[in-house]
Amino acid sequence: MQQLRLKLHRPALVLLLCWGLIVQVAGSTAAQEARIWLEPTMLNLAPGDVGTLDIRVENVIQLAGAEVYLTFDPILLEVVDTDPSAEGAQIAHGDFLSPDFVVRNIADPATGTVDYAIACMPLDKAVSGSGVLAHITFRALAEGETLVAIRSALLSDVQGQPIAIETDSGVVVIRRPGPSPAVWALIGLVAAAVAAGFVVVMWRTVKTR
Structure with a gap:
């Protein structure tokens, strides 16, 4: 009968020991936070x-x-x-x-x-x-x-x-601030317009020859 009681109480004892370890680890972790x-x-x-x-x-x-x-x-x-x-x-x-x-x-x-x-x-x-x-x-x-x-x-x-x-x-x-996105967009439009104008001029030059 005594052996049976030990067998019955052993799982509870293991759970208590595990809980104690969890509390100890949690406490030390909280202290380190x-x-x-x-x-x-x-x-x-x-x-x-x-x-x-x-x-x-x-x-x-x-x-x-x-x-x-x-x-x-x-x-x-x-x-x-x-x-x-x-x-x-x-x-x-x-x-x-x-x-x-x-x-x-x-x-x-x-x-x-x-x-x-x-x-x-x-x-x-x-x-x-x-x-x-x-x-x-x-x-x-x-x-x-x-x-x-x-x-x-x-x-x-x-x-x-x-x-x-x-x-x-x-x-x-x-850092010194660079151009804003709006300025970069404007620069891109100007560059595209210049490139388009250059193409038109070249085309007219070739066509008149």
């Missing part, structure tokens, strides 16, 4: 144009503090200062984590770096989920392509513990 990235991943500008990249965080739990350090080519881009009254160039705060305590907000035009660090106060204002941490507005200086790279990022929770994250950088492409 938190990330910080730039949106859009590619920004297209013409020289003199202004465009914005958002620093976004995704799938965080109880985020209380954040620091992000980025680099870019200062020959091609410059950061547009969002707070002229403050010393140096600043980037704009996002609407996700409240910037109650600004540790650092410096964009260095000489080195092409941005160092941004904030924390919420009090800690019960910590946030979970996804949102925009900050906005970086660039002005294109010359033609070319530059990586706007997240060199380091640190997110911390209400306990002061680091949040495991993945990072993704962005690219800014600066």
